[in-house]
Amino acid sequence: DSGVTQTPKHLITATGQRVTLRCSPRSGDLSVYWYQQSLDQGLQFLIQYYNGEERAKGNILERFSAQQFPDLHSELNLSSLELGDSALYFCASSAGGNTEAFFGQGTRLTVV
Amino acid sequence: AQSVTQLGSHVSVSEGALVLLRCNYSSSVPPYLFWYVQYPNQGLQLLLKYTTGATLVKGINGFEAEFKKSETSFHLTKPSAHMSDAAEYFCAVTSYNNNDMRFGAGTRLTVKP
Numbered sequence: 001d002s003g004v005t006q007t008p009k010h011l012i013t014a015t016g017q018r019v020t021l022r023c024s025p026r027s028g029d030l031s032v033y034w035y036q037q038s039l040d041q042g043l044q045f046l047i048q049y050y051n052g053e054e055r056a057k058g059n060i061l062e063r064f065s066a067q068q069f070p071d072l073h074s075e076l077n078l079s080s081l082e083l084g085d086s087a088l089y090f091c092a093s094s095a096g097g098n099t100e101a102f103f104g105q106g107t108r109l110t111v112v
Numbered sequence: 113a114q115s116v117t118q119l120g121s122h123v124s125v126s127e128g129a130l131v132l133l134r135c136n137y138s139s140s141v142p143p144y145l146f147w148y149v150q151y152p153n154q155g156l157q158l159l160l161k162y163t164t165g166a167t168l169v170k171g172i173n174g175f176e177a178e179f180k181k182s183e184t185s186f187h188l189t190k191p192s193a194h195m196s197d198a199a200e201y202f203c204a205v206t207s208y209n210n211n212d213m214r215f216g217a218g219t220r221l222t223v224k225p
Contacts, residue, residue, distance in 0.1 A: 035215075
């Protein structure tokens, strides 16, 4: 158990819909990362927050957004969903600096 | 910006053979380097990391990696592959005060009996 909790574990939704994925980082970790993993794209960095502020942005679509709340949990919002958004979405947390990131078990999103 | 390149998206070895998974990094500042493993339907798990100090780093499950600055490499090795090593392996880079950890595309390791 990495200490990073992601909910839900599985999500099936229709095209055009909006979903919210939730991540609770390890206790004390200030940094939260979101990644998308699909068969054709591999592991893609989406966005990172550090203590509530956006720190880095990767290949995140404009239809996607995220935020980190004062209690440090984070949410990834995916809207106007397309079939190609079907993937595993991982959250990871770290204490920052030179420390490793700890990953959650992921949310498997299926868009039908 | 930092980045890593993993050479070979698929590597296949026989049980008992040497495992060598390649990773090259790009960084304008001293890097911190990591190897993660992902088993099917699971999240990524840390195998080992290099931050400072000894360039040969030992990790879990008999894996080790050597940081070679002159070659900008951080290859992962294991002397003798086991069937349970079959998984996907990711190399990652960050640096001090840079919270943007970047991952390679991954290498899928297959172990043949």
